[in-house]
Amino acid sequence: MRSGTVFTQGLRQAVGGSPFWTVEAVRQVRYHVVSSNGLFEPGNTALLTGCPDAPLHPGDRRLVVIDQNVDALYGADMCAWFTAHGVDATVVPLRADEAVKQWDAVSTVVDAMNDFGIDRRREPVLAVGGGVLTDVVGFAASLYRRGTPYIRIPTTLIGLVDAGVGVKTGVNYERGKNRLGTYAPATATFLDRSFLRSLSLRHISNGLAEILKMALIRSEDLFVLLESRGAAVRADRLQGTTEDLSRAADAIIAESIHLMLEELQPNLWESALERCVDYGHTFSPTLEMHALPELLHGEAVVIDMALTTALATLRGDVTEAQAQRIYDVIRALGLPLWNEVLDDPALLDDALRDTVRHRDGQQRLPLPVGIGRHRFVNDVTPAELRDAARLLRGHAEGHVSSAGALVPEQVGA
Numbered sequence: 001m002r003s004g005t006v007f008t009q010g011l012r013q014a015v016g017g018s019p020f021w022t023v024e025a026v027r028q029v030r031y032h033v034v035s036s037n038g039l040f041e042p043g044n045t046a047l048l049t050g051c052p053d054a055p056l057h058p059g060d061r062r063l064v065v066i067d068q069n070v071d072a073l074y075g076a077d078m079c080a081w082f083t084a085h086g087v088d089a090t091v092v093p094l095r096a097d098e099a100v101k102q103w104d105a106v107s108t109v110v111d112a113m114n115d116f117g118i119d120r121r122r123e124p125v126l127a128v129g130g131g132v133l134t135d136v137v138g139f140a141a142s143l144y145r146r147g148t149p150y151i152r153i154p155t156t157l158i159g160l161v162d163a164g165v166g167v168k169t170g171v172n173y174e175r176g177k178n179r180l181g182t183y184a185p186a187t188a189t190f191l192d193r194s195f196l197r198s199l200s201l202r203h204i205s206n207g208l209a210e211i212l213k214m215a216l217i218r219s220e221d222l223f224v225l226l227e228s229r230g231a232a233v234r235a236d237r238l239q240g241t242t243e244d245l246s247r248a249a250d251a252i253i254a255e256s257i258h259l260m261l262e263e264l265q266p267n268l269w270e271s272a273l274e275r276c277v278d279y280g281h282t283f284s285p286t287l288e289m290h291a292l293p294e295l296l297h298g299e300a301v302v303i304d305m306a307l308t309t310a311l312a313t314l315r316g317d318v319t320e321a322q323a324q325r326i327y328d329v330i331r332a333l334g335l336p337l338w339n340e341v342l343d344d345p346a347l348l349d350d351a352l353r354d355t356v357r358h359r360d361g362q363q364r365l366p367l368p369v370g371i372g373r374h375r376f377v378n379d380v381t382p383a384e385l386r387d388a389a390r391l392l393r394g395h396a397e398g399h400v401s402s403a404g405a406l407v408p409e410q411v412g413a
């Protein structure tokens with residue numbers, strides 16, 4: 001062995017007389033999720049000192065890729081903040097919605113990194129926008145020189161509670177949702193819910209869908225909070241305009257993120273494919289891409305959850321009363337129960353087949369058990385899916401009795 005070369009003990013072995021080598025290494029991962037409202041208010045220093053692994057100093061340069069809509073609303077405040085703190089920011093506005101979450105957007109970000117002449121270690125790219133923007137920038141950064149650090153500043157609710165706190169990056173490829181991507185955590189994500197004040201209620205609901213997901217599979221307490229305060233918190237855009245609404249918004253966001261991180265941390269690279277956070281993501285990737293741009297991500301997820309709640313009801317895992325509470329909360333959060341994509345049984349079968357490919361040959365389908373718990377199943381049949389869709393349609397149209405039976409004109413519809 002050459003001096004200075006470190007091998008794990010027993011790493012070089014002779015097999016049939018021919019040498020072979022096995023290299024094993026463990027990569028330490030550490031990333032931070034930091035809450036601070038009003039990031040670009042003059043006195044806020046969270047971006048300077050809030051993250052120990054990504055300090056920002058006067059005289060530093062930063063490439064800032066920002067959603068073009070966010071730039072129109074907050075770009076001037078952001079630039080004033082950088083100037084006030086002596087940071088030389090190059091701002092690149094980017095269109096970032098599901099329809100353009102494609103490879104071309106990645107090239108645009110890579111071009112910007114090239115033009116900026118980014119320092120591979122010391123100049124993290126800042127991604128300011130919703131989940132699409134942070135996924136695209138994270139993907140570009142993870143590819144650039146095989147990995148350049150980046151920092152996320154989510155400006156949508158779905159960005160705050162879902163896309164912003166995990167390690168996934170990516171873009172769609174043709175009709176494949178997030179078909180290209182990497183596991184590449186941002187050095188830090190800065191959560192600032194004051195951005196939500198200008199978000200449309202439809203996009204607030206879009207984020208609430210992922211929060212509801214965490215509630216349905218992990219926490220009845222979070223579900224009860226959504227049931228009692230969800231509609232008011234939505235109408236308030238999580239701004240906390242009263243003390244009570246502030247407490248509720250803080251609790252909903254913090255609990256949802258905490259549960260998500262508890263699930264992600266032990267399985268960051270998804271070596272285990274039974275992931276309860278995949279709830280609502282079995283049929284939705286295909287449905288969302290099929291309906292593009294009609295359904296937002298969270299809307300597709302909630303339709304998937306409504307369908308699988310009906311499926312769990314038919315299996316006896318969720319009672320009719322529990323299903324009714326779930327559907328009431330979905331409506332109260334301004335989310336759809338039904339979409340015509342569910343009318344196409346072949347599409348649901350295709351969706352399940354694609355997910356089976358994504359989950360290494362098995363359905364590994366998380367299903368709710370009551371409210372706040374789940375189990376995984378591998379035996380959902382096309383006929384069962386059709387029955388579940390029929391039951392859900394009955395709920396959506398108000399044709400289900402309190403005992404859970406379809407009223408006669410709907411049976412066999």
Ligand SMILES: O=C(CO)[C@@H](O)[C@H](O)[C@H](O)[C@H](O)COP(=O)(O)O
Pocket residue numbers: 162163165166167168178277278279281285358
């Ligand atoms: O992994 C996370 C967040 O990082 C999930 O909670 C998130 O909702 C994911 O998008 C879904 O689980 C779907 O994952 P995938 O099908 O894109 O692998």
